[in-house]
Each structure stands twice: as C-alpha cells, then as structure tokens.
Amino acid sequence: MSRQIALIAVVLAAAATLSAQQQAQTKTENRSNGAYASSSCAFTFSSGAGASYLKFCVTVNGNITQLETPAGHEHIAAGFINEGYGICSETPPTAYWDYADDGDSGNWGPTNLVRQTAASVKMARTTSDGVWTLTQTITQDKATPAVKIMMVLKNNTAAARVAYLVRYADVDADTMTLNDFGSTVNSAAGWVNSSYAVIGYGLMLQNVRTSHFGYVNGFVQNTFHGPNPCAFAFNAPYTGLLGDGSVVLAYVDSIGAGKTRSATMIYKGM
C-alpha cells in the first residue's frame, strides 16, 4: 500500500511538471504522424455469431484499429481511427506513442513480427533511442469474447527507470461519436446508454490479472485524441462524461536495469 501511495505521489509530481509543457505538444505531435503510424489492418481475427461475434484487426505496429462486437456493432473504426500505446520514461522525461490515425511520436524503430498464429499475433518494437522494448501479444479470446493484450516492457539500459505504460482507444460505440464514458481503477469504458426503447452497446478496456506494475488506473478522457503518456491523466474529468471522449489504462512502476514488467488487459463488448 505504501508503495502504491509513493508511486501515486511520484506520478502526481511528474504530471504537474510535465503536463504544461507536454500537453501542448500532445495536440500537435500526436497528429503529426511519424514515419510508421498506420491504421491499416494487417492481421484480422473473427469468431462467433450474433451476440458472441467478435471481429478485430491489428496493424503492423500493434494497434487495434477495428473492433466489432456483437455482430453489427463497431466501436473503433469510425472516422479517425485512434487506438494504441504509449510510454513515458520519467527521467529524463521522454514520451513515445503510437495511436494509429492520431499519429506517433516519431521516436520508434520499426516493428518486428515475432510470431503469428490463427488466434494471436506477437510483435516487438524498440524505441529509436534503444531505451525501451515493447513486446505485445494480442490474442483472440473466443469464449468471452474479448481481445487480450499482453504488453511486456523491457528496460534495455543499465539503470533502473520509472516508466508509465499507457493503452488508449478513441471509443466510438456503435460508430457514434457521442458516448457515455466511465472508469474504475481496473477499467475504462465508452457506451451508448440503453433504455427499453433504445438499443445501446459499448466497449470496455479492462486490466486483468494482478498487474506487475504497482500503479494501475483507468481514465476517461474528455477528448478523442490520445494522451501524452507523461501526463496521462491530464484530460480526465472528475465525473463521468457524455461526449466524444476516449479511454485510457495507465500503469506506472520502476523497472530495473535489463528487467521487464508486463501488463495484461482486454477489450470486451458491453
């Protein structure tokens, strides 16, 4: 518990310092695509039918740019297709991200396809400064149904570093830009609220398992743009949201020299 409090304090202090300078960058740099950002489907998976239908695709860089569940209800591929991951190396502060149509930070190396099966794809990508390697295994869970993402972050340097690891999606539930949004410690979601006269579906991003990171939190963002990984809570309202927002899961911890930490999350319909 004391470790978690200490990590929260570290995050808050860093966020306060970094947010002013880097939030401004977010609005511009996130949309100034680097050489590699793409929302084109490279690997497509589908399973089930009707209420248990799940179809999603993964780009060459590990973004999930299309997700339909149940049948006929798409939640990501609408308008600008924004989904992906970000890292903040706390000291010295350096942000790395790839949010598909919302751009990348331009400081990633190319992505290497490690393995591909009928139900999963595994890819690794190292930052261009060589500090971090992110290995993602994205797996089709036919039973739930859900998309499981395991993100393994390795510190390639000879010194321990604090890292913020972020997963983000511009949820447009049922391809509608105006959604309700809410978050808990373990999850963040966007949905169309139903009533007996209104059909509504949605998408939840949820941490699963006991995280290797000491700090985990879900956030709603009052913008559809991806967060600055070094100020991941900057756009989070203190209440729920009805708007064109987005969802974020953030993980924070120190990673030892040459060590890795992993985070596992799912996207599932709701």
Added chain:
Amino acid sequence: MWRRIVMTVVFLGFIGVALVSHAQKVLPDTAVCAYTFTSGTNNTHLNYCVTVNGNISQLTTPAGHQSIFGSEGYGLCNESPVASYWDWAANGNSGNWGNPTLVNQTAKSVKIVRTTADGTWTLTQTITQDTVTPSIKVVMALKNNTAAPHVVYLVRYADVDTDGDRNNFSATTDSAFGWNASIPFGANNGYGLELRNVGNPQFGYLQGFARDISFPPNPCDFAGDSSGTPLTNIDGSIVLAYVDNVGAKKTKTATVIYRGM
C-alpha cells in the same frame, strides 16, 4: 425490430395490471449463504455465495471490494393471466414459489431447481465459478410446464453497493453495471460490478436497465424506475430482462455473468 417493438408495447400494456399483482404477501426469505466459492488473490480474487434458493447474496471482487450485500435474485412475469414470481433474497420473495431442490453440487458450481407454487414454471439455475476471468456464470433455464404457450419475462436483479451505498449506474442492451468512478488525482477506490448477458440468448428481447432505487423491480414492470441516462452517486440497482414466448412444455435459457469492473 418489429418483434422487439411488439414485445415492448405488450409489456407496457400489462404494467397497470401487473402492478396490482405486485402487492402480494411476502413470506419469510433468506439471504443466508449456503454455498460459498472463493478463488484467486488480489486483483483476481473472487468470493461469493449462493443461497439455498439460488440467490447470489454476497459478492466480493477484487479482494476487499464487496458489491453485493444480500439483495440479489430472479423474477418471472407470466403475461397472461398476469402473475409475478420473485425471490430477491434480503429484499423478499413473492410467496408463490415451491421449495428449491438441489440437483447437483461440485467444487465450482451448484444447480438448483425451483417450481412456482401454481406449477406453471420451473426455473433451473446452474451457478458456476469462473476462476479465469474471474466471474460468476448463471445459466437460467425456464420451462413452461403447461399445455399452452405463455409469454414470460425473466429478470435478474442486483442491488449493487460497491464499497458503499452510493454508486454510478448505467446499462446497455447486453449489460447493466454499477461502479465508483476512478479519481484522476488522489486516493483511488473506484471499482464496480457488471451484470452481463453472454452468448446468444434464446429470448427474443433482451435489455439491461440501470435503476434509480435500490429496491427490486416488479418482474411485470421490469423497466420501472430505470433511467435513460447514466445515474451518478445514488443507491441504485441493476436489471437484465429477457422476454419471449415459451411453448407448451418447452424451455428457454438465458446466461448471465457477474464480473468486476
């Protein structure tokens, strides 16, 4: 779509009649744990119990975050002639159920059968621990014991009180959920509980409802007290409702899960 509209109109038409039937004598009830299941640790911890009547009267997930405190259960509405049957554990029962029968019990599941006192309906519940997700799967198989088809409403309800009485509530077509919002900066205690349909339901109508009161619904008026917009910081509850015609001597099945969020 046409089928859904017809069902909605029919059910609204019966609300007035059904409200009268709701004022039935409530017999003594039980929220006492009869079967308890525990798995996982910390974020994967799941602890819950089932009563002899098939209510999930206590649910904690992840460790230290309890969401159900005695008021959970099931209800039926026989559309014509109108009759409602319910058992909400600590929130009472309709007094027109027979005794439950334990059909099967394993380390991970319990199967309970209960017939209405008039013999019209038999509800068979199989409640299973999913240690992987983690979640609780509830399969409800509803049999029409009569020689004529009947339209029935099948309802699952929970008074969600995650980490306290006041939560946020909302619903989609497939789910209903109560939660406490995570706080961007500061101490954090935001958890919640989702009640969700899984698989392709055999019922033609399915809908989740967020309710602005903690008390359970009349099964014949399952949308009563529900909200068309998310509810914040209230003592509410959640409902999943299924509606369809069940043929003579036939069975329809609905499967739901409870899962932390």
